[in-house]
Amino acid sequence: MNQQEQTPHTTHHTPQRIAILGAGESGVGAAYLAQQQGYDVFVSDFGPIADHYRQQLEDWKISFEEKQHTEELILNADEVIKSPGIPDKAPIIKKLKEKGIPVISEIEFAGRYCDAKIVGITGSNGKTTTSSLTYHILKNGGVNVGLAGNIGKSFAYQVATEKFDWYVLELSSFMLDDMFKFKVDVAVLLNITPDHLDRYDYKLENYAASKFRVTQNQTAQDYFIYCADDPETIKGMAGRKFDAQQLPFSIETKIEPGAYLENDNIVINTQQEHFQMSIKELALQGKHNIYNSMASGIVAKVLELRNDTMRESMGSFKNIAHRLEFVANISGIRFINDSKATNVNSTWYALESMTDDVVLILGGVDKGNDYDMLKDLVKKKVKAIVCLGKDNKRIHDAFEDDVDVIVNTASAQEAAQIAFHLATKGDTVLLSPACASFDLFKNYEDRGDQFKAAVREL
Structure with a gap:
């Protein structure tokens, strides 16, 4: 997304060194993309590396270590990409910050080499369902779209190997914490409830601030979709400035433009023609899934998908494994x-x-x-x-x-x-x-x- 902001590599002899912490899906994907872009890459995992990821790193001839972090091989990097699972209080992260070495997420890194448009979906609950549903509707609607982030194949690996026009990214607060210049075109914030507070000094407002990072760098051409019924979201919006066009959704009050409930029908009203669908026809049942369906539906409308396509997709969606x-x-x-x-x-x-x-x-x-x-x-x-x-x-x-x-x-x-x-x-x-x-x-x-x-x- 941010290619124009990238400074060209001035050194011609040695490629810049990137250290990657954590050899899970995001780390291994980032390693592949970094190697493809000509970086000198080193992967370090403090725990054991799963067999299939180790095999991939060996096949690609990327140097790595497991069950330890060798500081001299990490603290000599120009930049470090860290797995979302590693907290800022980990000793190696503290040392990197002391040395002023930038630490970023895999999403931030991959975004530099990706010119697709992005739907970024975050929230304490419903992220995976809403991301999967949004992807399902867009794909059925003929959009050339990828699904990544907290779900499926890593964003970095897909940027290295695929050519999509759009991505639906499921973004956790841990990913958002290490994203700085990355911008999403359509931001979705589903809700904010106490979760992972151990990573945020047990302060809900710190965790909320992470979630709101999904809107950072947005412009007036972009969209911010959020739940008007969620008290923490509304509280967090007070005192923050949003440049994007706001499209709220609610099942308690009628909202236009946005989405609301009327006589058991979801009504979505953006610049496009109205969309309407009975909640009884939705594939996903339960009150929380009305919210998830509204959020996905607004995204589809922003992309100008046809109502009948949307209705068919929202009625046929099969939920992901391990979620109800x-x-x-x-x-x-x-x-x-x-x-x-x-x-x-x-x-x-x-x-x-x-x-x-x-x-x-x-x-x-x-x-x-x-x-x-x-x-x-x-x-x-x-x-x-x-x-x-x-x-x-x-x-x-x-x-x-x-x-x-x-x-x-x-x-x-x-x-x-x-x-x-x-x-x-x-x-x-x-x-x-x-x-x-x-x-x-x-x-x-x-x-x-x-x-x-x-x-x-x-």
Whole structure:
């Protein structure tokens, strides 16, 4: 996006050196693009590197190390690209900052070599669903579009290997923290709720400031799409200046231009002709998904997609794995895998969309969770809680007065079996842990896969 701002490489003899910290999807993709652009590249991961990423680095003849950070090989870089997972308080990052070596994200780096237009989607909840849905609508509408960021193949790798006119990027706050000159043409901010506060000195306003970075560098030709019903978003907008054209969405009030709800119809009204669709026809059900569909629909309208294309796509979309994913119906009991719910808010959304009695599987690595916001929904809808984690004390403390049965389990298989026994015909067994998965599983995908396998064995 920012090619004109790039200073040409003045040195002809030695290419500039780039060190990349973290050899996951984003790091390995960035390494490939940097090598392609003629940089001297070194990749360093403090942990072990997964086999397929190690294989790629070897195939491309990119030098790397694992299980350590060799400082003299990193602190001699002209620039460092860091994985979103590495916090600023990591010792190596502190040393880089002391030396004044710029530390940027893979997205920032790839953006320099990409002239496609960008839809950037962020928010505490619904990012992946909204990014996937937006991509689905645009692709079906004939747009030459890629999907990247926090999802799928890395943006850098796609910039190196593909030629898209548009990208839909799912942007986490950690990615946004290390983005400076990068600009998105259409910014979407879904909501702001307490999450990852351990990375933001436990201050919600610091985390909110990260989210608002999605609008940085926008001009009057660009768009900012946000939820007018979200109190933290509205609070954060006060005292900030936005150059982009604003297109809010709401299910509480009629908003024009923007999107709103009228007699159970989503109405989207931008400079283009009105779009209207019954919420009953949406592929994604539940109140939070009305918001996600509105946000995606506004993006489609900004790109001037046809109403019938949009309606077809919004009605046919299949949600991503591990996000309220239907697994099976066994003896009249529905099993739902929502392993991607790694914070309390995601679990709140999942419970909010349930119509049956629920046996809820909760637990894992707790990021300082406040379970209070779940209490009302748990009282109303949950008949039993099955804990799936190494330390479940805080879940017991939070819900012992609201639920008759709280059971501890130590594997996905055990959790599925016990939940099955606690449920009766017409109930839903919901895996929506509200916690990270690293105590018992590799990641939330692994947790969801093990749960699905266990359910199919019942």
